[in-house]
Amino acid sequence: MSIIGVFLLWFGYTLFFRNTHIRLGRRRRRKSRRVASGVPGAPRTCPVCSAILARGERVKSTAYPSMGGVDRLMYISGCAYCLEGDRVRSCPVCGAILKAGDILVARMYDKPGRSHVHVIGCSQCKKVGKK
Template sequence: MEYLILGLAVVVIIVALSYFSNLVKKPKKGQGGHAKSKAGASSNANPGFVTCPVCNTPLAKGQNLISKVYRPMDVPDQRCTINGCPHCYPRPEPGIRRQCPCCKKEIPLNGYLIARLFNYKNNKKHVMVTGCSECCKK
């Protein structure tokens, strides 16, 4: 009888551990970091820990990047511009510096990042910043 109770307890513990590990691994719906016409560019392994490429400020859940994706929509490589996040666009918060990740120069208030948006066949998206409006002039 003791072995039966011990075996039942082990089974219950295994089921509980597998249930809780699945809750931790799977993010809830809407927490993914897919690029949208007005939303952000990248997603990391931990959704919700995305940083703005303009000011390098971590974004909270629900905060999006302000960006534009240009047509045509059915190609695997699109041009897009990234203006910034709520912390740095349209007016930067005190202490926030808008800096280009390529040339490391200051981006003006009316400036933006120029990037390429890659749409993969499995509905994943990847953004590669190629420069800012200042360093791409040359």
């Protein structure tokens, strides 16, 4: 499997939830200093830490070539806030806290003018992305 490009996205995406329980960090010890938390799945919201991203702030991700279908595999690392360690990175599907190097697994659907990303799990619950 070859990587055709590491690129950044900030288009809207849709989360695929296996269960409805979502950890929103309600009892966070310290309020976020720089960014507010958005609803997971909202446009321009980091899928890893739910930070609301301003224009120009992007999510680091890696997309793989399509296997002949309409979607392609994508690994999502996170945004500037959670990659720097300012925010907790967690999987929206299984709720696991992601360690350094862990990624979210998603499927990206290319559509004219607007692409959609469905998060289907992380490297812990999908058992991928580990080296």
